Amino acid sequence: GxxxxxHPSTLSVQEGDSAxxxxxxxxxxxxxxPWYKQELGKGPQLIIDxxxxxxxxxDQRIAVxxxxxxxxxxxxxxxxxxEDSAVYFCAASHYNQGGKLIFGQGTELSVKP
Amino acid sequence: xxVISQKPSRDICQRGTSLTIQCQVDSQVTMMFWYRxxxxxxxxxxxxxxQGSEATYESGFVIDKFPISRPNLxxxxxxVSNMSPEDSSIYLCSxxxxxxxxxxxxxxxxTRLTVV
Numbered sequence: 001g002x003x004x005x006x007h008p009s010t011l012s013v014q015e016g017d018s019a020x021x022x023x024x025x026x027x028x029x030x031x032x033x034p035w036y037k038q039e040l041g042k043g044p045q046l047i048i049d050x051x052x053x054x055x056x057x058x059d060q061r062i063a064v065x066x067x068x069x070x071x072x073x074x075x076x077x078x079x080x081x082x083e084d085s086a087v088y089f090c091a092a093s094h095y096n097q098g099g100k101l102i103f104g105q106g107t108e109l110s111v112k113p
Numbered sequence: 114x115x116v117i118s119q120k121p122s123r124d125i126c127q128r129g130t131s132l133t134i135q136c137q138v139d140s141q142v143t144m145m146f147w148y149r150x151x152x153x154x155x156x157x158x159x160x161x162x163x164q165g166s167e168a169t170y171e172s173g174f175v176i177d178k179f180p181i182s183r184p185n186l187x188x189x190x191x192x193v194s195n196m197s198p199e200d201s202s203i204y205l206c207s208x209x210x211x212x213x214x215x216x217x218x219x220x221x222x223x224t225r226l227t228v229v
Contacts, residue, residue: 034218043117043205043220044156051215089155098216099144099209103155 002027004092006104013080014112021107023090024072030092033066033073034101038087047088048075080111115140117221119206125227126196133192134224136206141186144209144216147179150223151202159204162189196228 003026013019023033031052036044050057050064050073057064061080066073077084087108091101116139126132136145145162159179161169168181183189193200206221 032215036220041222041225043222046114046217046219049217099146099207099218100158100161101156101218103157105155 002030002092002102004090004102004104006090006107008107009105010108010110012110012112015080015082017080019075019077019080019084019109019111021075021088021090021109022072023074023092023104024070025092025102026071027092027094028068028071029094030102032093032098033064034091034093034098035062035064035075036089036091038089038106040086044089077109080109082111082113085109085111114212114217114219115142115208115210117206117208117219119221119224121224122222123225123227125229128197128228130196131192131194132196132226133190134204134206136189136191136221138187138208142208142210143186145183145189146207146209146218147181147189147191148205148207148220149202150205156205159191162191193226196226198228201226201228 006023034049037047038044050066061078063076087106089106090104093101118137120135147159148156150156158171159174162181162183164183180192203223203225205223209216
């Protein structure tokens with residue numbers, strides 16, 4: 001079955017710096033890769049996703065890149081702000097099974113003012 | 114997206130008892146799922162809640178321990194049966210929404226369960 005590895009487990013940056021979180025997956029049939037942000041005491045919130053027919057997607061300060069050949073995808077946050085502090089999860093699934101997700105281990109991002 | 118409400122938001126339960134968690138969605142959805150998030154850990158899919166038929170469980174999860182109901186397209190329940198301290202986790206309801214010609218998953222706020 002699918003296995004998703006996420007690194008780093010913790011990441012501390014200064015406000016205004018960039019943050020990069022990386023994930024690898026094992027199942028070549030996976031073609032949907034969402035990213036979730038989870039704040040303390042809340043459920044995961046979908047922040048961006050990418051499908052295998054594109055290599056990069058951007059939404060304001062957040063971007064995601066996908067390398068299907070290497071089976072890895074990354075989340076990039078630019079101009080980080082203290083409110084970006086949270087746990088970020090990557091996930092993978094098969095097309096048309098967007099709700100049936102295999103999650104990475106999570107990255108605790110801390111943005112210091 | 115969808116508004117997903119879970120009840121209770123948290124509970125402390127005695128070992129050996131059972132707790133039923135409710136998930137209500139503000140619109141009809143085809144697919145609903147239940148996930149478990151153990152303390153400080155990632156999310157693991159427990160089962161797919163199927164409307165009108167038995168839930169589909171993932172490896173390591175069984176119906177006797179986690180019975181699930183899905184009476185209609187907006188509501189589901191997950192019961193954690195005969196609880197032990199190892200069941201202390203956050204339990205999350207998720208729905209799949211068809212949007213932008215694709216499907217995306219949205220989560221409720223979770224039910225934080227502590228078993229003592």
